[in-house]
Amino acid sequence: MIGILGGVLAGLFGVGGGLIMVPLLVGWLHLDQKTAHATSLAAVVPIAVAGTVGFAQSGNVDWLAAAYLLCGSVLGAFFGARNLRAFSIKYLHAVFGILLVASGLRLLLRTEPHQVVDGLGGHLLLLAVGFFAGVLAGLLGIGGGVIVVPALIIASGIDSITARGTSLAVAVGASIAGALTHIYQNNIATRVAIILGLAGVPATFIGVYLSHEVMNSQVTFLFAILLIALGVAQGRKMFSYT
Numbered sequence: 001m002i003g004i005l006g007g008v009l010a011g012l013f014g015v016g017g018g019l020i021m022v023p024l025l026v027g028w029l030h031l032d033q034k035t036a037h038a039t040s041l042a043a044v045v046p047i048a049v050a051g052t053v054g055f056a057q058s059g060n061v062d063w064l065a066a067a068y069l070l071c072g073s074v075l076g077a078f079f080g081a082r083n084l085r086a087f088s089i090k091y092l093h094a095v096f097g098i099l100l101v102a103s104g105l106r107l108l109l110r111t112e113p114h115q116v117v118d119g120l121g122g123h124l125l126l127l128a129v130g131f132f133a134g135v136l137a138g139l140l141g142i143g144g145g146v147i148v149v150p151a152l153i154i155a156s157g158i159d160s161i162t163a164r165g166t167s168l169a170v171a172v173g174a175s176i177a178g179a180l181t182h183i184y185q186n187n188i189a190t191r192v193a194i195i196l197g198l199a200g201v202p203a204t205f206i207g208v209y210l211s212h213e214v215m216n217s218q219v220t221f222l223f224a225i226l227l228i229a230l231g232v233a234q235g236r237k238m239f240s241y242t
Contacts, residue, residue, distance in 0.1 A: 018140065063169070080134060083138075100146060100231030126151075146230075
């Protein structure tokens with residue numbers, strides 16, 4: 001069930017699925033927080049591949065933007081995964097929560113794509129966004145789509161559905177880089193990750209289908225609400241750490 005929910009979420013919103021899988025792994029399977037992050041990231045690999053295939057079939061992946069984002073995200077994912085055990089989860093929740101709320105509010109204010117910078121500046125922006133998304137992937141076990149999708153819509157002038165497909169293409173590289181690091185550090189519950197991935201792949205195609213059937217503005221609005229809700233939850237979770 002956790003894998004199915006993660007897959008549908010990935011295909012519908014262009015995120016890796018870890019947003020829903022991590023809290024459920026902790027709440028339902030009682031994995032510790034950091035093992036849940038690492039296990040979720042491993043499961044994101046096949047889910048992101050399935051989502052990329054689904055969006056690419058309809059031409060909704062910007063491969064050039066994905067290449068720049070991927071260069072940054074792979075480096076970020078290695079950094080995040082290597083430092084998971086040493087990083088303060090409390091303050092990570094705080095920063096991540098603020099970022100989610102800010103991104104969600106920004107999407108509510110402007111749902112149409114808007115090109116802020118182009119040329120070299122645009123490429124550098126994509127590299128920076130990719131790196132930060134990769135760090136979050138390595139630390140939190142997510143695909144990085146919560147950062148990539150809003151950035152592509154708000155700053156790079158890419159429409160919502162292409163942003164979702166591009167985000168999943170980037171998530172493939174980031175999740176592989178982070179998962180390999182977690183495997184080396186023995187952070188992953190391997191059997192759980194395999195089951196999550198197997199359940200999530202067919203569900204991802206369902207999410208991709210729904211993503212194409214629903215209006216872009218509606219999906220963007222729902223995604224913005226999801227970001228705000230998750231940001232508030234992250235902020236509340238920060239106070240549970242001592």
